[in-house]
Amino acid sequence: MINVLVVDDDAMVAELNRCYIGQLEGFHCVGIASTLQQAKEMALHGGIDLILLDIYLQQESGLDLLPALRQAKQAVDVIVISSAADADTVRQSLHYGVVDYLIKPFQFSRFEEALTGWRRRKTLMDSQPWYQQADVDRLLHGDRDGPAEGKRLPKGLTPQTLRTLCQWIDAHPAEEFSTDELAAAVNISRVSCRKYLIWLAQCHILFTSIHYGATGRPVYRYRLQAEYSELLKQYCQ
DSSP states (O other): OEEEEEEOSOHHHHHHHHHHHHTSTTEEEEEEEOSHHHHHHHHHHSOOOEEEEOSEETTEEGGGHHHHHHHTTOOOEEEEEESOOOHHHHHHHHHTTOSEEEESSOOHHHHHHHHHHHHHHHHHHHHOSSOOHHHHHHHHHOOTTOOSTTOOOOTTOOHHHHHHHHHHHHHSTTOOEEHHHHHHHHTOOHHHHHHHHHHHHHTTSEEEEEEEOTTOOEEEEEEEOGGGHHHHHHTTO
16 A cells, blocks of 8 residues: 655645545555644654645745655655746756646646556566666656557557457456466467567556566566556457
C-alpha cells in the first residue's frame, strides 16, 4: 500500500484530495497536515511514500518543506497541488525535484494520471538493478507515445494471436510470467510470443523485469500493469 500525506490548509480541498486518493487502488491517505510544522513532523517521522503539497499554507509556503525533506534525506516524493501558477514557484518546485505539478482547479483524471504515473516510475526504479534505454527514456520523459489505444500493430503481428495472448493475461492479472511460460500456455512459438510481449511492454500494458539464474543468462518476466487492465481488455475482444 502506498501511503500518501495531504498537505493543505483548506479543509474542503484536503478532504476532496483524500477522497480522490481513496478511489485509486493501492493508495492510502495516512493523514492531512494543515500547517508546515505538522507536515514536517509527519513526513520526517517516516512511513510516507508520497506527499500532495499545497504551496499557500496560511502565512507559510509549502516550498519550505522541500529543502527540509532533502536535507533529512527522506525517501519521499512530492506532487504539488496548488493554485500557485507563477513561473518562479513552478521553477523552484521543479528545482527541488517534485515529480508532478497540478494547478487548481483540476479534474480527477489529471489527479489520477499524476499518481498512477508516479507509481509506474517508482515501480520501474525500485524493481530493476539496471535499465534498458527505453526504461530510462520512460523515467525521464514519461509515456511520450501515449497509451496503446489506437496504435496499429507492427508488421508480422496479427490481431488474432494478440487476442489469444491478451485473453490469457487478462485471466491471470496478478501472475508474473516468462516468454516460455506464456508461449507454452497458448501453444505458439517462443519467438512469435516474444514479439507480442515486446510490443505490449512498449505500450506500457506489461511491466518488464529482468531475472538472472545460475548461468547468468537473463530471463525477462512480465506482468500486467493494473492501470492498463481496461486497455488490455480491448485487445481481448
